[in-house]
Amino acid sequence: MAETRKSVEDVKNLPVGEKFSSVGVVLDIHEKKDKNGKSYWTVSLMDKTGSMDAKIWGNAQWWDFREGVKSEIKDPASSTLVGNLKGSSIGVTGQVSEFRGKNQYNFNQVFLVDQEKEEYRPESFVQTSPVDVKELERRFDLLVDRCSGDVRSFLEELFSKGGDLWKKFRVMPAAVSHHHAYVHGLLEHSITVTELALSMAEAIEGQARPDRSLVVAGGLLHDLGKLEAYVLNPGPGMTVEGTVIDHIALGYSRFEALAERYKLDRTVRTALGHILLSHHGLREYGSPVLPATPEALVVSAADELDFKLFCWGDSVSQLEGGVEPEDSVSDLNYSAQRRFWKWRPDGERS
Incomplete structure (x- = not known):
């Protein structure tokens, strides 16, 4: 063989x-x-x-x-x-x-x-993030550096490089099959969502004045519950808690306990908790509340965008690209409920 x-x-x-x-x-x-x-x-x-x-x-x-x-x-x-x-x-x-x-x-x-x-x-066959983990760690640290005050202190303590939470957060997948379902997937997805959300926050600065520290903290913490919802054994799998409770509730529960332990300011704690609970955007997508702040709106939008972009890349990866449907239009992606179009071949730039 x-x-x-x-x-x-x-x-x-x-x-x-x-x-x-x-x-x-x-x-x-x-x-x-x-x-x-x-x-x-x-x-x-x-x-x-x-x-x-x-x-x-x-x-x-x-x-x-x-x-x-x-x-x-x-x-x-x-x-x-x-x-x-x-x-x-x-x-x-x-x-x-x-x-x-x-x-x-x-x-x-x-x-x-x-x-x-x-x-x-078995562990030698498990897929890992296509982005080098050292690069992911560098981008993560840069995002934390964008924060200030209590939020920055909270994130620095929470994600202390020697701590158990960071060690697990660093390697966990972001899903079992839909997106970033590989080692370091949660880290990669959380960073991308935060970078997208921060760009949106900066674009609407004159309109809504979002708090950048809250945007960064919300983006990095939005999928905190996946630490309990998923396992690596050695590939991605789902726990019983992840199946019957789901990562949003698990994440909010863990965040509340951590916020209490670190004595996070009550208003900041509520604003961050709101981002965790609302980041799926709609109740039918699993969020018990809808995004109601500028910070929650941009994190939710960034989360959906990263998910759909991942689905696009996964769906069209085997296509040549172009204007012919057989070369450029994907099969139905059931997670995103759409077909995707690769209108430009790899390597072609305008």
């Missing part, structure tokens, strides 16, 4: 009918039943280039390859090895097919591999 092994990104560039072999970590796997009652599996596989969803049909072959010798698993549906694959690395061979006009990836063989062997260690 190693000689012809393809990355997830390589596989996504293959035409229909092409065969491939690959190795990655299992983000998620679910056994299902077809109309004849036969088991098949849906699986999400990640490597450092991205993730893909695939099907493992009932006629696929499963192999125990942990000792370096293929031993067939004849009844995968009853195998404890197969039932505990989430978070493990596997090898696969498969083929690209087409379903309802979209590429579908079918794994025809699945190889259970030695998790301790260097080439198969």
